[in-house]
Amino acid sequence: xxxRRTFLxxxxxxxxxxxxxxxxxxAKAEAAAPESAxxxxxxxxxLRGVTPLEQxxxxxxxxxxxxxxxxxxxxxxxxxxxxEDHVSAxxxxxxxxxxxxxxxxxxxxxxxxxxxxxxxxxxxxQEVVAVAELSxxxxxxxxxxxxxxxxxxxx
Amino acid sequence: MSMKKPPRIxxxxxxxxxxxxxxxxxxxxxxxxxxxxxxxGHVIPxxxxxxFRATFEGQEVFSATLGSGIAANPYIAFFMxxxxxxxxxxxxxxxxxxxxxxxxxxxxA
Numbered sequence: 360x361x362x363r364r365t366f367l368x369x370x371x372x373x374x375x376x377x378x379x380x381x382x383x384x385x386a387k388a389e390a391a392a393p394e395s396a397x398x399x400x401x402x403x404x405x406l407r408g409v410t411p412l413e414q415x416x417x418x419x420x421x422x423x424x425x426x427x428x429x430x431x432x433x434x435x436x437x438x439x440x441x442x443e444d445h446v447s448a449x450x451x452x453x454x455x456x457x458x459x460x461x462x463x464x465x466x467x468x469x470x471x472x473x474x475x476x477x478x479x480x481x482x483x484x485q486e487v488v489a490v491a492e493l494s495x496x497x498x499x500x501x502x503x504x505x506x507x508x509x510x511x512x513x514x
Numbered sequence: 515m516s517m518k519k520p521p522r523i524x525x526x527x528x529x530x531x532x533x534x535x536x537x538x539x540x541x542x543x544x545x546x547x548x549x550x551x552x553x554x555g556h557v558i559p560x561x562x563x564x565x566f567r568a569t570f571e572g573q574e575v576f577s578a579t580l581g582s583g584i585a586a587n588p589y590i591a592f593f594m595x596x597x598x599x600x601x602x603x604x605x606x607x608x609x610x611x612x613x614x615x616x617x618x619x620x621x622x623a
Contacts, residue, residue, distance in 0.1 A: 429585045440595075453583050457549050461583035464592070469575045471534035471595030478585040480547075511585075 388423075389484040391504050392455035398488075401459040405450050405490050411500035418489040423506035427481035430511075434489050435474040436499065440466070446473035448492040455485035456511075480511035517542045517614050523604065528623045529596050537568065537576075538591040541606050541614070547582035563588055565607040571600040596620060 419433035434449045445468065451461040464475045473491070481487070484507045491499040524538040541563060548560025566578040566588070576592045594602070599622040606614040 451583075456583050457547070458581050458583055460579075460581045462581060463579045465574075465577045465579075466592075467574050467576065469570060469573060469594055469597065470592065472593035474593055475578075476538075476589070476591040478589050480583050480585050 388506055392483050392485045394454040394486075395456075395459060398452060398454045398459040401452055402488065402490075405452070405492075406498060409496060409498045411490065411498040413500055416489055416491045416499035416501040418487065418501035418503050420487055420503045420505050422504075423508070424481070425508045427483070427507040427509060427511035430479050430481050430505065431476070432479050432487070433474065433476040434464075434491070434501075436491050436493070438473040438493070440468065440470050440473060442468060443494065445470075445494045446491050447494065449473070449475055450490040450492075451477075451479065452488040452490065453479075453481065453485065454488060456480065456482045461487075481505055481507045482510045483507055517606075517612070521604070521606065521614060521616055523616055523618055525602075525618060525620070528621050530623050531596055531598050534593055534595050536591055536593050537602065537604075538589075539566075539604060540587060540589045541566075542587055543606075543608065545582065545584060545586040545588060549582070559609075561609045563606050563608045565605075566590055567605045568592065568594070569603045569605075570594065570597065573597075575602070596622065598622060 415436055417435040424430050436446045438446045446466050449464045452459050453461050461479050466473055486502050486504050489501045519542040522540040526535050529535050543563050546558055546561040550558045552558055562580060562582055564580055568576040575594045578590055580588060600620060602618040602620060604616045
């Protein structure tokens with residue numbers, strides 16, 4: 360059984376380790392991997408020739424992860440979700456995974472709120488790109504770099 | 515491969531008509547990418563949940579097309595505006611042709 364003293368000591372050790380790892384990760388932040396040809400093709404296919412606006416789309420991702428197998432990701436647009444003004448689709452694209460298209464989410468007028476949360480895989484340090492398709496043909500884009508210590512296994 | 519365990523679905527216990535609620539779903543699935551090899555060097559075929567759909571009384575609420583970049587045991591959370599009492603139907607489809615359907619009656623206050 361774990362007594363109080365052992366528990367406290369282990370806690371302190373874990374906290375110190377976390378601090379060390381935090382300091383280390385800042386010191387050697389890796390450069391993002393280059394964009395794959397598949398990403399460029401998938402990005403063009405999603406944009407369909409529209410010039411995207413780099414605003415209004417929130418892409419929530421951790422700055423760095425230990426393990427690329429489970430990376431929490433959220434996409435959100437502040438939209439009234441009415442017939443006149445709504446988000447119809449949200450896309451997640453990876454710039455350096457073996458497959459560029461991670462997910463496409465289709466919303467409806469019953470969505471109420473343009474926000475989706477999931478968990479993704481990242482093979483290596485890279486940029487993740489999110490695209491929102493809005494009513495009236497507007498397209499929003501957001502990019503976030505994620506530092507990956509251990510890549511998602513086998514992706 | 516079918517799901518070893520039924521999906522987990524979380525919605526508020528009681529909802530009001532017109533309320534916007536979050537629907538949280540977690541399926542149990544390996545999400546085999548198709549890029550891995552087994553011990554003898556053969557590619558393990560892709561088996562992922564490629565489609566997820568949510569409908570309310572036959573009306574489409576939300577759908578997702580997933581790739582191998584979605585993590586194992588896919589977690590998807592989305593929002594819906596409750597139009598009134600009724601049943602939310604959630605469907606997961608995988609590469610092996612397995613269809614998993616869950617029906618969630620909404621307790622409208």
